[in-house]
Amino acid sequence: MQRVCLALPTNRPCAAAVADIAEEAAYAAAHFDVEVHLLVLDTADSAGHAENASAVGALAPAAGVVVHHLDTGQQRDFLRRVIHRAGAAEPDLLLDLMLPDTVSYGACTNRVFLVAAALGCASVHRRDSDSTYQLLDGRKVFPIHHELRSLGRPAGEAAAGVTRSELDPADAAKPVALVGGSFIGELSVDIGGINTLDxxxxxxxxxxxxxxxxxxxxxxxxxxxxxxxxxxxxxxxxEAVLGAPDIRRVDMCNLGLDHRVYERLPVPPAPDTIGSDYFLLHAVLDSGLPGVVHNRHIVNHYTPERRTGPGFTAYQLRFAKFLLSMLYLHPVYGEMIALGGELLDEQHRLRVEPVLDSVRRSAAWDRAANVHRLDVLDRCYRRLGGTYAEFADHLAPRRQHLLDEAQADAERFALLIEGWGALVAAARAQRVAG
Structure with missing residues (x-):
């Protein structure tokens, strides 16, 4: 029986999401030959953590489901043990990359990957705390249904479990590396207000x-x-389509990944940066690994703090950093596309070296394009007026810092890739608390 990790990283109170994902875990264990490790990685403040702990404690036991609720301290202890066992050259920096004191979509995803390795899981199935499941005839529609039908299986065998196959026959022996869907509802990035204004x-x-x-x-x-x-x-x-995955129709809140993907490469751990966790989708597509894209979309909703006061400022800053990160990611994506199947070894595993080399070189790219991006943001946000103009005032004195930080994020991603294999191996030897 395989173990799988159904993960909910969160930095907020989310009792409803905990209850929902527990239902999905029970569904998976009841319908597939798997042991589901339901992982709640919780970095909420003390009040938020207490609310989440109460929600976890109220879950009814389910056959085949093991629940792990890790607070910030437990995650830090786990990471310290992993980093020490890995013999990392810069342990304090690695710990900061894995568990920063600010929001990092990439770092929380990387923590999920290492905990999943420690639990001996064959796959990770990621959800988010600001989303819910669709209903059909009063029943929740769980994405894990498609994920467990296909993930890790030779693609030629997985063809029987989808509604349409566009698989190249030459890829039949490759494992299905990714199964994902998207979301319905509000935009995944909370900038719809800009479109409304102008x-x-x-x-x-x-x-x-x-x-x-x-x-x-x-x-x-x-x-x-x-x-x-x-x-x-x-x-x-x-609807589920097997073949080269259309990653434009896959969101990180609705994603299953085979361990042979995330145990080879992490995602960028950039702090305060939207979209830093999508890197592996490109690696799967560009390398020619098969995937399944389905339509069991999750319902996206916004949390109120994004739209007022400090929450608005913080969110817009994450969006700005997302734009700046493209200077360093686009060259890597371009080189991965050019390499194609050469990104895989004889066992259909991602080759680390060419990706690491590309990420290292990208960090030296000229910053002129990012200076232009900040110029455009300043001009456009001032044109919008109101809170957007106020954000432009907030951004202006931070320009140099943001340019430096975007480059440092690229350099640190290379550092993490370099040590990732040792971290995964070290994680496999660790015990995970409940």
């Missing part, structure tokens, strides 16, 4: 994350599709 400004700002070599037509198509997920149509019947 669609032209929205177009100019969102197009900043496009590769610089793209045409205006390609940028316009990107803006049209960006952050919209699976649209607004509710689920009615299953």
């Amino acid at each position: 669609p032209a400004v929205y177009h100019e700002v969102v197009s900043l994350w496009a590769p610089p070599i793209w045409s205006e037509e390609e940028k316009s198509a990107l803006v049209e599709a960006s952050f919209t997920g699976g649209g607004t149509e509710p689920f009615t019947v299953d």
Whole structure:
């Protein structure tokens, strides 16, 4: 019987999400030959953690489900043991990359990966605390249904479990590395207010994350599709497509990954940066590993703190850093596309060395494009006025720091990739608290 890790990283009280994901865990254990390790990685403050602990404590026992609720201290202790056993050259820096004192979508995802390795899990299934499940005839629609039907299986065998196969016959022996869906509801990035105020400004700002070599037509198509997920149509019947995964239709709140992906490479641990956790989707697609994309989309909703006061400022800063991160990620994505199948070894595993080399070299890219991005943000946000103009005032004196930090994030990603194999091996020898 395989172990799988169904993970909910959170930094907020989320009792409803805990109850929901526990239902999904019970469904998985009841319908598949797996032992489900339900992992709640909790970095909420003391009050939020207490609320989450109460929700976890109230869960009814379910056959085949093991629950782990780790607070910040338990996560730090686990990481220290892993880093020490790995013999890392810069243990304090690695600990900070894995568990920073600020929001990091990449770091929390990397912690999930290491805990899953410690638990002996064959796959990770990630959800978010600001989303819920769709209903069909009063029953929740669980994405893990498709994830467990296909993940890790030779793609040729997995074809029997999908509604449509576009698999290249040459890829039949490769394992299904990714199974994902998207979301319905509000935009995945909370910038819809910009479009409401001024669609032209929205177009100019969102197009900043496009590769610089793209045409205006390609940028316009990107803006049209960006952050919209699976649209607004509710689920009615299953659709699951096997082949080269369309990662534009996959969101990190609705994703299953085979361990042979995340045990080879981490995701960028950049702090305060939206989208830092999507790197492995590109690695899977560009290397030619098969995936399944389905339509059991999760319902996305926003938490109120994003739209007022300090929460608004913090969120817009994460969006700005997302745009700046593209300077260093686009060259890597481009080189991975060029390498294609050469990213895999004879056992269909991702090769670390070419990715590490590319990430290292990308950190030296000229910053002119990021200076331009900050110029555009300043001009556009001042044009919007109100809280956006106030954010532009907040951003202006921090320009140099943001430019430096974006480059440092790229350099630290290379450092983490370099030590990742040793961290995964060390994690396998650790015990995980309940």
